[in-house]
Amino acid sequence: MKKIFYYETKIGKIGIVQNNEKITNIYTSDKLSSDGMEVIETPLIIEVYNQLNDYLEGKRKSFDFPIDPEGTEFQKKVWKELQNTPYGETLSYKDIAEKIGNPKASRAIGMANNKNPILIIIPCHRIIGKNGKLVGYAAGLDMKKQLLEMEKENKNKND
Known part of the structure; x- marks a missing residue:
């Protein structure tokens, strides 16, 4: 089951989605929905949030966590x-x-x-x-x- 957790950031509210041990989505406030997902803060989601926050503060230029975007x-x-x-x-x-x-x-x-x-x-x-x-x-x-x-x-x- 996918997991999602929400955070308030400099760019507004975001939702970070994890499936297995990879990130599959980052939603902005206009697309926040937890339908069919467990709302839970996992260690990976916390790490993604911390890295994203560092990026938004100008302290990070790249990201270091596994992703698995779903698409063609x-x-x-x-x-x-x-x-x-x-x-x-x-x-x-x-x-x-x-x-x-x-x-x-x-x-x-x-x-x-x-x-x-x-x-x-x-x-x-x-x-x-x-x-x-x-x-x-x-x-x-x-x-x-x-x-x-x-x-x-x-x-x-x-x-």
Whole structure:
């Protein structure tokens, strides 16, 4: 059975979901639901929360815990590539399409981004339009902008 626990953070209320010994979802306040899940704070969920909090405080630039996002093979391929996008940097949907060997798949990349179940950890917020504009983010463009600005501000700290 999946487990979920809720926390209040700098970016609002989040829900962290664990299945077996891996994280499968991080929900923001607009998608919080514990239907079919046990609400319990596990050691792994606590660790994820602590790492996420450190990230939001500008003290962490990467994450170190097991994830298992649920999606199609194509989505998983995209999400795996997104994890290679450096902290404080942005790439376009076209850049990701080229990196996965499918240069005409920009629109499909956008759809996979939109379905990303583990926000922030799989950094889809770092993917922008080829014209440099912020486009689409499941948690809203304001949060996307906030995360990118925070990363830019903290990029050279603690190196």
